[in-house]
Amino acid sequence: MTALPDWMRPPREEGWLAEDLDRLPEAPRHTELIDGALVFMMSPQRWWHGHLVTMLTVALMEQAPADVRVGREMTITLDARNRPEPDLLLTTADYDGDRTWFAPDEVRLVIEVVSPESAHRDRTVKLRKYAEAGIPHYWCIEDEDGAPVVHVYELDEPTGAYAPAGIFRGVLERPVPFEISLNLDKLTPPRRD
DSSP states (O other): OOOOOGGGSOSSTTOOOGGGGGGOTTSOTTOEEETTEEEOOOSOOOHHHHHHHHHHHHHHHHHSOTTOEEEESOEEOOBTTBBOOOSEEEEOSOOOTTOOEEOGGGEEEEEEEOOTTTHHIIIIIHHHHHHHTTOSEEEEEEEETTEEEEEEEEEETTTTEEEEEEEEESEEEEOSSSOEEEEGGGGSOOOOO
């Protein structure tokens, strides 16, 4: 039996804190903190996922107003024990090349592209945690036979929970967090039959 490397042992009984992620150079890329536990993305990323994230990044950068920036694979410190890493986010924070995380009040939209190994976290755990942190908009993108389907949620401030705002196939047009118009079919390569 192989012993755990020292860096994988929590530095305190109650687990890891968000600030600990910046002191774990041995951790794999895309390490998240959920409820004080490290979450690793260990399975290989699908080409569909990577291509969609790249194309969506470009499309959003082209449409974003000057005061909004697109962040890819950056963590959000929701609280002391939660620092997830969404696939994409839209932020109003000023650019800082050394930055490793954003605060919830700097984030306007979080986008998760669902993978088989992240499906439960993306659809339930992160949906709840992003809402509790007050992030106003959340998109969860699913693979439907190779085509992206976007489940859009908006924060209901009185309840502090997300309310469904639509499911989009083919085209997505939204007025918030800014005017967005996306041809979803162009975010993935055409399928050959």
